[in-house]
Amino acid sequence: MKLLVNGCEAYTYTGGKPLDPALPCVVFIHGALHDHSGWTLLARWCAHHGYGVLALDLPGHGRSAGPVLGSVEALADWVLALLTAAGVSQPAQATLVGHSMGSLIALEAAARAPERIAKLVMVGTAYPMKVSQALLDTARDAPLQAIDMVNAFSISTLAAKPSYPGPGMWLHGSNRALMRRVLAGANATGCEVNLFHHDFSVCDRYANGLQAAAQVACPVTMVLGAADQMTPPRSTRDIAAALEARIVTLAAGHSLPAEAPDGLLAALREALG
Numbered sequence: 001m002k003l004l005v006n007g008c009e010a011y012t013y014t015g016g017k018p019l020d021p022a023l024p025c026v027v028f029i030h031g032a033l034h035d036h037s038g039w040t041l042l043a044r045w046c047a048h049h050g051y052g053v054l055a056l057d058l059p060g061h062g063r064s065a066g067p068v069l070g071s072v073e074a075l076a077d078w079v080l081a082l083l084t085a086a087g088v089s090q091p092a093q094a095t096l097v098g099h100s101m102g103s104l105i106a107l108e109a110a111a112r113a114p115e116r117i118a119k120l121v122m123v124g125t126a127y128p129m130k131v132s133q134a135l136l137d138t139a140r141d142a143p144l145q146a147i148d149m150v151n152a153f154s155i156s157t158l159a160a161k162p163s164y165p166g167p168g169m170w171l172h173g174s175n176r177a178l179m180r181r182v183l184a185g186a187n188a189t190g191c192e193v194n195l196f197h198h199d200f201s202v203c204d205r206y207a208n209g210l211q212a213a214a215q216v217a218c219p220v221t222m223v224l225g226a227a228d229q230m231t232p233p234r235s236t237r238d239i240a241a242a243l244e245a246r247i248v249t250l251a252a253g254h255s256l257p258a259e260a261p262d263g264l265l266a267a268l269r270e271a272l273g
Contacts, residue, residue, distance in 0.1 A: 002063075003085040010082055011063035012036065013055040015047025021087030024095070024118065026272070028055040029079065031100030031124070032199035033147070033179045035062030038099070038257045042265055051272075054086060058105075060191030061182055068191050068198055072101075072206040076108035083116070092218070095119040095272060099257060100231065101203050104129060107239075111212035120220045120243075121271050123264065124254045126231035127209035127239035131200045140197040147179045147196070156227035156253030171258050213242035220245040221271040223256060223264055230254035246271075 001019060003010045012019075013036040019025075026046045028039040036043075036055040043055040059078060060066035069075050079096075088094055095118050098106030103125035110117040139146040155171050179196070186195045220243040224233040231254060240247060248267040252260035 005082045005085050008065045011057045015043040015053035017047040019052045023052040025052040025088045025093055026095045029098040029102030029105050031102050033182050033196045035182055041261045060189050065189050066191035072104045072108050075105045076112055079109045080113050091115050092118040097121040099123040104206050108212050111215035114217035117218050119218050119271055123223045124231055124256050126235035129203040131204040136200055139200050143196040151176055153229040154254035209239055210242055223248045223267045225252040225254055225256050228254045
């Protein structure tokens with residue numbers, strides 16, 4: 001589904017069913033150099049079990065037009081504007097599900113409009129979400145090399161079983177292909193920046209997490225990977241305490257939607273209640 005958000009075209013995947021804006025809505029927000037496609041399993045389950053679904057492409061990513069937005073705060077405002085454009089505007093109607101960078105955007109959006117958000121699910125999250133200077137520099141100067149580095153850090157095994165979207169899928173190769181496609185597609189959607197360096201910088205700069213947590217009024221679930229090297233579970237201690245979050249830990253790395261799809265879906269179903 002395509003929407004007009006702040007004068008620019010935005011794309012959202014609706015899980016295989018048309019969006020009914022009267023239903024409770026689950027909004028999926030992807031991480032750095034990704035797009036909506038990582039949420040397919042969860043989005044389809046929600047769409048076929050009584051929920052409206054918006055699995056979005058952030059500005060300048062995937063099928064959404066640029067320009068990209070330079071901060072978590074600006075992206076949170078954009079997500080709220082997208083909900084309005086989609087007709088999802090009733091009090092406590094939306095559940096926000098964010099992975100990695102998307103989890104920070106979801107947190108900030110839930111803080112900015114607490115009356116609109118029913119539940120918050122933060123997947124593969126951390127705060128602060130600092131990025132090493134070496135990785136920032138590599139993302140700036142050699143983004144294809146940085147993609148390979150992040151792949152190695154994000155997936156905890158060479159042979160995840162079951163794999164997403166089906167048994168036998170090569171997670172390293174599919175994630176590399178997705179990130180390369182999003183990087184190469186940036187100019188086609190009106191973005192003329194190095195999207196990988198941009199997204200990492202957005203995560204690294206975000207400093208409003210604890211203040212945002214104080215404004216969140218809904219139940220919070222964190223789904224973490226026990227072997228996550230990008231956002232280690234220990235780095236959620238302060239933000240989890242501030243949010244009084246329920247913690248679910250899965251046997252996976254950072255790429256939870258791909259590496260542990262069944263466990264993540266079970267955690268989401270429990271969070272939705």
